[in-house]
Each structure stands twice: as C-alpha cells, then as structure tokens.
Amino acid sequence: xxxxxxxxxxxxxxxxxxxxxxxxxxxxxxxxxxxxxxxxxxxxxxxxxxxxxxxxxxxxxxxxxxxxxxxxxxxxxxxxxxxxxxxxxxxxxxxxxxxxxxxxxxxxxxxxxxxxxxxxxxxxxxxxxxxxxxxxxxxxxxx
Amino acid sequence: xxxxxxxxxxxxxxxxxxxxxxxxxxxxxxxxxxxxxxxxxxxxxxxxxxxxxxxxxxxxxxxxxxxxxxxxxxxxxxxxxxxxxxxxxxxxxxxxxxxxxxxxxxxxxxxxxxxxxxxxxxxxxxxxxxxxxxxxxxxxxxxxxxxxxxxxxxxxxxxxxxxx
Numbered sequence: 162x163x164x165x166x167x168x169x170x171x172x173x174x175x176x177x178x179x180x181x182x183x184x185x186x187x188x189x190x191x192x193x194x195x196x197x198x199x200x201x202x203x204x205x206x207x208x209x210x211x212x213x214x215x216x217x218x219x220x221x222x223x224x225x226x227x228x229x230x231x232x233x234x235x236x237x238x239x240x241x242x243x244x245x246x247x248x249x250x251x252x253x254x255x256x257x258x259x260x261x262x263x264x265x266x267x268x269x270x271x272x273x274x275x276x277x278x279x280x281x282x283x284x285x286x287x288x289x290x291x292x293x294x295x296x297x298x299x300x301x302x303x304x
Numbered sequence: 305x306x307x308x309x310x311x312x313x314x315x316x317x318x319x320x321x322x323x324x325x326x327x328x329x330x331x332x333x334x335x336x337x338x339x340x341x342x343x344x345x346x347x348x349x350x351x352x353x354x355x356x357x358x359x360x361x362x363x364x365x366x367x368x369x370x371x372x373x374x375x376x377x378x379x380x381x382x383x384x385x386x387x388x389x390x391x392x393x394x395x396x397x398x399x400x401x402x403x404x405x406x407x408x409x410x411x412x413x414x415x416x417x418x419x420x421x422x423x424x425x426x427x428x429x430x431x432x433x434x435x436x437x438x439x440x441x442x443x444x445x446x447x448x449x450x451x452x453x454x455x456x457x458x459x460x461x462x463x464x465x466x467x468x
Contacts, residue, residue, distance in 0.1 A: 162370050185366040186375035189342070210342040213385075214400075221339035222388075222403040223381020230377050246368050249376045253407045 166244045174242055177201055177235050187231055190224065194235075195266060201239050203232050205265045212262065220260030225285060229254060229297035232267035233281040237301060240271060245304035247279060252299035260294045263287050269297075277303055334389045343378060347389065353426040355389035357382060360419050372416030376450075379420065379440050380408055383452040386424040387436035391456045394426035394434065399460055401434065406454040414449045418442045424452075432458055 164183050168175035178194045181187045181203070190211070195204040205211070205228050213221025230252060237247050269283035283297040284290075334340070335347040343365065348356040359365070359374075359382050367375025384403055391401055414420055423445070424438040438452040439445060 162368070183369055184375070185364050185369065186378060187367075189364045190377075210338050212338040213340075215338065216400070219402075221337065221381060222384040222406070223377065224339055226380035226384065226406065227375065227377025230380065231375075245370075248413065249408075249410045251407065251409045252376075252380070253405065254380070254403075255405050256403045259402065 162244075162246065165238065165242075165246070169242055169244045174239055177239055180235060180238060181231075184231075186227070190227060190231070192228065192231060197239070200268050200270060201232070201235050202266055202268050203228070203235060205267070207263050207265070217259060218262045220262070220265065222254075222256060222260075225256065225260050225265075225295045226252070226254045226297070228265065228267050229269075229283045229285055229295060230299065232269040232283045232285070233297060233299055233301065236269035236283075237271065237279055237281065237303075241274070241279075241303070243304065247301035247303055250278065250300040250302055252297055255296050256294075257296065258292065258294045260285075261287060265294070266290075272298075279303060334385065334392060337385065339381065340385050343381060345382060345385070348421075350389055350393050353390055353394035355386050355393060355422075355424045357386045357389070357422045358419055359422070361417050366416075371413075373413050374416070374420070376408075376410060379410075379414070379450050380406070382420065382422045383408060383424070383438040383440060383450065384454070386422040387426075387438045387452065387454050388456065390424040390426040390436055390438075391429075391434040394429050395458070399458055401456045401458045404433070404455040404457045406452060408450055408452045410450050411448050414440075415442055420449065421445075429458075431460075434458060 164179045195202040267285040273280040284293045365374040365378045428435045434456040440450040
C-alpha cells in the first residue's frame, strides 16, 4: 500500500488515519483514529447498517470481529511499520457482552513479537473501558 | 439448485428438504440482518442444522487495496452469520441466542474478484449452548480459505446471558 511504502521509505510510522481511509472495508465500517499514543484507539461510530440483531438491538458479531481484527492490524503497522499489511493466521474472538447500538472503541497490544509471527491481543468497549464487550487473540504473519 | 451434485458442498452430505416453520423463520429473519445485507451477501439454503450463504466479490469488501483481497473481517462476519443460521434452524423452539466465541483459521488468502461460499453446521445443541463449525471457500470446498469453530449461548426465557 502506498501509505505504508511511503512511510517505510521515509523511515517513519505510517499515518494510521490514512491507512484506515485507504482500506475500503474499514470505510464501510466507518472506522477512524481517536488517539494515537503508544497504543492506537480506534473509533467506530454507531450506524444502522452495523446491526446484527434488530430486536435488542445489538451490533453484528461480525462487525465486532472485524473491528478487533482491524485494531490488531493497525497496532502492528503503527508499532512495526513495514510496507505490507500483516496477514491473519488465526484469530479467536470472545464475546463478553452485547454490543449495543452506540459508539464503540477498540485497542490492541502486541503480546509477542516473533521473527515472522506476531501474537496480538485486542479489546473492544463502549462507554466503560473496564467492561469490554469483546476481546480477540490472534496470530499474524509479517510479510 | 442442484445441491445433490454440487462438488462445492463440503460436508459430503446432501441437504435434506425440510420446510418446517422454524427453519423458514430463521432464514427470513437472519437473511434480513442489516450488516449481512450491507455486505451484499445472500442466503443460499437453510436446512435443519445447516446453512449455506454466498458473499459476492465487491469493492467495498476489500481489505488490501494492493491485491484486491477482501478483508478477513468480512469472512468472519459471514462465518458468524451462517453458523448462527445453522443454530437457528437446529433449535426445536424459537429462542434468541448470542455468539459466545468464534475461532477462525485462515488457510489461504481469498482470490480477488471471485465469490466466497460459506457452509455452516450446528454439531450439537445442549440446554445452554450450541456448537458449530463453518467453512469458507471459493472454487472448491477441498481448498478452504477459512475454517471456523464457534459456540453460541442459547437465551431461554427466564434469565441468563443476553447478547447479540
């Protein structure tokens, strides 16, 4: 991706907002960067098309999984740079609470950085970061 | 459609015709889910404890603009949804349920510009939990792009976990 290759060539971390904007599926989810400290916090404002259960109503489990996976990838890019996106090997998503029809945030951290493989943990929450809605553990392959 | 001879059907079993009200209800309700519709996905078949769906390739699903490969999250969403439909059709009575966990192994990248097919099976329903597995593939179920294992919490009236 140009946004990654340019940053890599210039020896700086890529702009995470530009990364999300360059990925069509992230635009479909409406993801943006809320804060970019040592950890990125990503924001997904509520939108009606994110609903999976209209009765509760609740966010789609796939929306939650997609957001967590994106948070993991964005954090790896932010910390590790590189000209290409890491590729998922496997992920496990635990659904802890119902994802309500409100704004949602996610953040990830690298648990173990190997030579080829990265183990990443990510969490997703709504009003209270102490009450995560879902969490992800995943392995990703560095290109 | 000729499911009997469809080589893409991965579980080596023919989907049986079963038009019970519960299965019709499950198909109608879950196929209308807003996010599923927004992906451009469609339900192909629902039988007791089994479901098939299709995700046509579309530009808004792309996760890597360099290659055109769709985002892993879109496959996650399809597996979650299709496994949920398999659970709904396996239940003897209608009740809400929520994904408890989902594990996905990405076997190989999806080919861009090609549809993705999902097949899901509900392996077991206990009083509280339904266990599922799913497969995502393109040209052949012999070459899956992803496999999933997931548990769903059944929400029987009179208490228990609530969720979506």
